[in-house]
Amino acid sequence: MSATLAPPTTTPSPASNSADSSPPARTATVSSNPANPTAAAQPLASHAGTTVLVTACCLALWSLASGRLWHTDLWDHLNYGKHLLQTQTNPVTEPLLPLAAGIRMVNIPWLAQIGMKLTERSFGPAGLQLLCGLCGALALFPIARLAARNARSTTAGLFAAAIFYIVNRHELHVIRPQLAGLVCYCITLAWTLGSQSHSLKTWIGFTALFAIWANLHGSFAMGLLVLAAAAAGRACDVFRRSRCIAITLGDHQLHRNLLLLQLCSVAVLLNPNGLLVYPEIFSVSGNANTTSMFEWQPLTLRMPHGQIAAAVLATAVLCVRCSPRRLRTTEVLIFSGTGLLSAWSARMLNWWAPAAAVLLAVHLTAILRPQLNRIRFHLPVRPSLAWTALSLAIIAISLAATPLGAQLRSGTPPAASATLSRETPIALARFLREQKNLPAGLNWFPAEWAGFIMNQTQGSLPSMVNLHVHLIPEEVWSDYLRISAGSADWINLLDEYGINLVTIDKRSQALLLKRMRESTDWQGLYEDRQSVVLTRRKPL
Structure with a gap:
């Protein structure tokens, strides 16, 4: 051409x-x-x-x-x-x-x-x-x-x-x-x-x-x-x-x-x-x-x-x-x-x-x-x-200047913290991947994190939702949003879906975190700067 x-x-x-x-x-x-x-x-x-x-x-x-x-x-x-x-x-x-x-x-x-x-x-x-x-x-x-x-x-x-x-x-x-x-x-x-x-x-x-x-x-x-x-x-x-x-x-x-x-x-x-x-x-x-x-x-x-x-x-x-x-x-x-x-x-x-x-x-x-x-x-x-x-x-030089070019030259892939966004729950996924005795059943993850966590845990932790929201039944998505917002019936919804493990984004689910910490049925399992993991004291 x-x-x-x-x-x-x-x-x-x-x-x-x-x-x-x-x-x-x-x-x-x-x-x-x-x-x-x-x-x-x-x-x-x-x-x-x-x-x-x-x-x-x-x-x-x-x-x-x-x-x-x-x-x-x-x-x-x-x-x-x-x-x-x-x-x-x-x-x-x-x-x-x-x-x-x-x-x-x-x-x-x-x-x-x-x-x-x-x-x-x-x-x-x-x-x-x-x-x-x-x-x-x-x-x-x-x-x-x-x-x-x-x-x-x-x-x-x-x-x-x-x-x-x-x-x-x-x-x-x-x-x-x-x-x-x-x-x-x-x-x-x-x-x-x-x-x-x-x-x-x-x-x-x-x-x-x-x-x-x-x-x-x-x-x-x-x-x-x-x-x-x-x-x-x-x-x-x-x-x-x-x-x-x-x-x-x-x-x-x-x-x-x-x-x-x-x-x-x-x-x-x-x-x-x-x-x-x-x-x-x-x-x-x-x-x-x-x-x-x-x-x-x-x-x-x-x-x-x-x-x-x-x-x-x-x-x-x-x-x-x-x-x-x-x-x-x-x-x-x-x-x-x-x-x-x-x-x-x-x-x-x-x-x-x-x-x-x-x-x-x-x-x-x-x-x-x-x-x-x-x-x-x-x-x-x-x-x-x-x-x-x-x-x-010029094309060759620009390709060589990319992170992949640097990786091919050095033979060492860059650290995850250098390639993934700051909002990516890297530490959380590492923790969940290393755990051997997590409760069985469905898990509640923020929809924005669900894909990454499922990817890093090889699909061993099934999620309530992900971001392909058009495939999720409307009632399920509505219940997910109510739980995320910390609505008054959050505990009933978690019971209804049999969820034993909840991961919370501190920034966007602050009210849910507050209410779960006040509940005697849930206990903290992990916490870092951006996330908290809670599990039931008595799994369903």
Whole structure:
């Protein structure tokens, strides 16, 4: 694939997308936009601008790969990955939680879970850190390259990468199957907001992409929505210019967009769950249990990432108003549609961030172009194998600088305290793993810690819940929340579920801890700075 940042040089038709673009302008600062025929003779040659964008993405890779592993649903996915490898089958009912036994499970991200578990098994936590960094960098690059191509300026690509990273940093640092879905989404978005060419590689590539995506994460639905927006946007643009329904319905580009949408919708069915993947998407997002989860709540200005998103939104609207460029309907549909989804659920900010980054970066560059041109700093415009070699060298250096690179050089894995988040109950898990005479039966763990504790104890301590809350019966989840809050009937609920061991997070379950310490039926077994373990004096 040629790494040139130049836009396609084909002559646009009267109803083409380029009719909505601004007139060609002078080369902007840090630009690289030649349509050089020598690039075809050297398919591996790249422009200097590409190397600049690769460097920016490698910085993000190093930052993400050096971050600590989060303590929440990462470990649940690793537990499911371990179960998949042990049984060699994709479960149809929940396999790890006794209280959810028999509940139908449509495990869409099975392939991602296996990949994560194999990475952990081969390279330890440092391998998971690198996996997080790679996914983040692979998501950033197509967005940065798209902005650079659309604006004909590498500066726009740098703007887009920075905006995307800042808006979505809280999601990029949490490794989960969603990161693999984000990579696929950004590739789809880059095509949709770019040239929308329909070559043979496009048909084969997107069919394969969606077939794989449907086995990595349920976000393939967002990819289908983006392709639907491409078709709807194309129809609106053609009708707006032609004012004729017949011309709109006969548009060949529209037909190809619709056919690609249908083809990808069918490719999604190449998964172990078949048609069940479609209703599963809605059952997860509409599950009553998710309303109690912070990340599924509406995005508000009380959230730090909500404040950042609001600032980006206001800036984007202002830039679009002042920019000499015109908007395509597809851009408006994707930007506004994903924005509304983000307002409904903070988790959806993951899909708005790349679209907002491209729109803001391109229009901001168009506004600043006269000022940027005065700097008169231009990168070499001729593609060269030397820039490709330099890009590969930068990638190699960034990989070597990660914790996994250090581990491979020294042969010693980093300490758990250096790779896991400070909220991870490392000492607690070590204590529970070493105990031989813990009471039998169900255990009560904070949902955020359950996956890690089950992972570290090899599943020997079954938990009441974990963070796959959509698989937990509503009554069980409601009772869990009441116990966690230290409600008046906490002791009756623990008796009802036959729980003999309770682990408490001192920070979030202070009232429950206070009441259990006041009870004569429970005694302390372990305590550290963040947790307390209590057991019944007379086990049930």
